[in-house]
Amino acid sequence: MAHTRWLDDEEQRTWRAFLSAQRLVSDKVERRLQAGAGMPQAYYEILVRLSEAPERTLRMSVLADCALSSRSRVSHAVARMEEAGWIERRSCPTDRRGQLAHLTDAGFAVLEAAAPDHVESVREALFDGLSPEHRSALREACEAVVAHLSGGGSWPVTGDSGPEGPEPARAS
Incomplete structure (x- = not known):
């Protein structure tokens, strides 16, 4: 039986905080986002990611990775x-199975309207x-956790964020 590495008092306090x-x-x-813009945070995150992408378009799998969400959850949200007319799905020109998500002008307008209050x-x-x-320490701590849990990866997801996206991650 494996040895349990119990949290000490300081770790327990940190975890609960x-x-x-x-x-x-x-x-x-x-x-507040639901009350003001009528959308969940997950939708807002998807709109933001698309707004920051070249041509406001990302491959669906890259969008899921950027949003730290499952592909099925992102597909349902899209x-x-x-x-609602905020996003259009398109076929990927280089991969018949792939799909692209494109932020429409209407979706961009919704995002622009929601952003100040958000x-x-x-x-x-x-x-x-x-x-x-405290801000600096929080950022550094969160970046360290992300690097640890993503196998040394960085946040935000970097690399070619164009419609084709980066090379798919390979399981090791």
């Missing part, structure tokens, strides 16, 4: 936003309670 902070920030931002809610929920030193 992290969970509480993450839930409180996420809940506040989610509620289908809903496609119905940014303010993030500022109020997270940054207003932190000193510059």
Whole structure:
């Protein structure tokens, strides 16, 4: 039987503080985005990722990776936003099985309208309670966790973010 590496008092306190902070920030931002823009944070994240991509287009698999979400969850969300006219799905010209997600002008307008209130809610929920030193320490700690959990990868997802996306990740 494996030896359990129990959390010491400091680790337990850190873990519980992290969970509480993450839930409180996420809940506040989610509620405000739902009330103001009528969309969940997951949809907002997808719209942002597409708005930052060349030609506002990403391969669906790259979009899922960028959003740290499953491909099926992103596909479902894109289908809903496609119905609303915010995103168009297109066939990938270099891979018959691949699909591209393209942010429409209507979707970009929705994002532009939601962004100011969303940014303010993030500022109020997270940054207003932190000193510059705390902000830096939080960023560094989060980047270290992401690097650890992604096998040394970085956040945000980098590389060729064009419609073709980066080479698919290979399982080792």
